[in-house]
Amino acid sequence: MGGSDEVDGGGRNDAEEGAAAAARVEEGGREMCWDGCGRPVSVCVCAHLPAQPIPTSTTIIVLHHPHALRRNPLSTLPLLSRSLLRCHTLPGRRLRLGSHFLLDSLYRNATDRPSAVFLFPGGRDLSLFATESGPLPSALVVFDGTWRQAKEMAAASAPFLERFAVRVSLGGYDPGVEGPSTFESELVLRKEPFQGCVSTMEAVARALRVMEPSGKGAEVEGALLLLLRAMVGFQARHLHPTKPRTKLKKKKEIMAEMVAAGKTNEKKGAAEEQNLQLLCS
Numbered sequence: 001m002g003g004s005d006e007v008d009g010g011g012r013n014d015a016e017e018g019a020a021a022a023a024r025v026e027e028g029g030r031e032m033c034w035d036g037c038g039r040p041v042s043v044c045v046c047a048h049l050p051a052q053p054i055p056t057s058t059t060i061i062v063l064h065h066p067h068a069l070r071r072n073p074l075s076t077l078p079l080l081s082r083s084l085l086r087c088h089t090l091p092g093r094r095l096r097l098g099s100h101f102l103l104d105s106l107y108r109n110a111t112d113r114p115s116a117v118f119l120f121p122g123g124r125d126l127s128l129f130a131t132e133s134g135p136l137p138s139a140l141v142v143f144d145g146t147w148r149q150a151k152e153m154a155a156a157s158a159p160f161l162e163r164f165a166v167r168v169s170l171g172g173y174d175p176g177v178e179g180p181s182t183f184e185s186e187l188v189l190r191k192e193p194f195q196g197c198v199s200t201m202e203a204v205a206r207a208l209r210v211m212e213p214s215g216k217g218a219e220v221e222g223a224l225l226l227l228l229r230a231m232v233g234f235q236a237r238h239l240h241p242t243k244p245r246t247k248l249k250k251k252k253e254i255m256a257e258m259v260a261a262g263k264t265n266e267k268k269g270a271a272e273e274q275n276l277q278l279l280c281s
């Protein structure tokens with residue numbers, strides 16, 4: 001996965017003609033689409049990438065955890081940075097002076113009015129903030145990593161960011177509710193820990209819908225979600241080629257169903273053991 005070399009959406013020149021020609025065999029034996037989407041040819045999403053990186057009024061800065069530098073087929077960040085002209089990806093654990101020239105400038109020129117927003121659950125609702133505060137700041141900061149990593153990065157960066165940026169969220173976040181899986185949403189690449197946790201690509205898409213001026217946000221969101229759906233489509237087929245939606249049922253629910261079905265006379269121990277392992281559709 002990329003780092004700062006992917007800043008500004010570079011690295012996708014002549015994608016159409018280069019994709020097939022440059023696809024070569026990786027050490028592991030898989031053909032890779034190196035000059036296109038960078039994914040294995042079998043799950044190439046070049047057809048869904050914007051023809052050119054999309055220019056936005058908003059500058060997007062993504063701090064991604066160093067551990068995420070290893071190639072991660074489920075990361076949406078490489079394709080996000082290729083899709084947006086003004087998306088800057090920074091490897092690191094926290095933002096501070098020196099992380100990025102734009103943030104340095106915003107920090108040094110901080111006023112009472114926030115000049116950036118950073119996305120993290122529990123912040124002010126972005127849509128409400130947009131309604132109440134007038135024109136939104138034109139810088140968006142996002143943390144990319146596992147839930148735990150993102151939480152640590154946000155906490156570590158807060159002292160720097162809070163001088164000029166306001167914490168916002170996309171709404172729908174609920175730490176008390178389990179998040180959806182790939183089989184329950186066309187936009188989810190992996191099981192999310194909580195309701196409202198979304199991939200970096202979905203988070204940026206939804207934020208830009210609100211932040212981009214002149215109604216252009218819906219168009220940008222549409223392009224990014226099209227790409228995300230293509231990734232999720234491959235992922236869902238790869239994970240579960242035959243069985244559709246599956247859900248691990250809670251023991252209580254299963255017992256309730258068994259009671260309703262009059263199956264309570266079965267040996268308790270055996271039934272419980274089976275229930276704990278039961279995967280129901």
Ligand SMILES: [Zn+2]
Pocket residue numbers: 019033036037038039044045046047
């Ligand atoms: Zn490709």
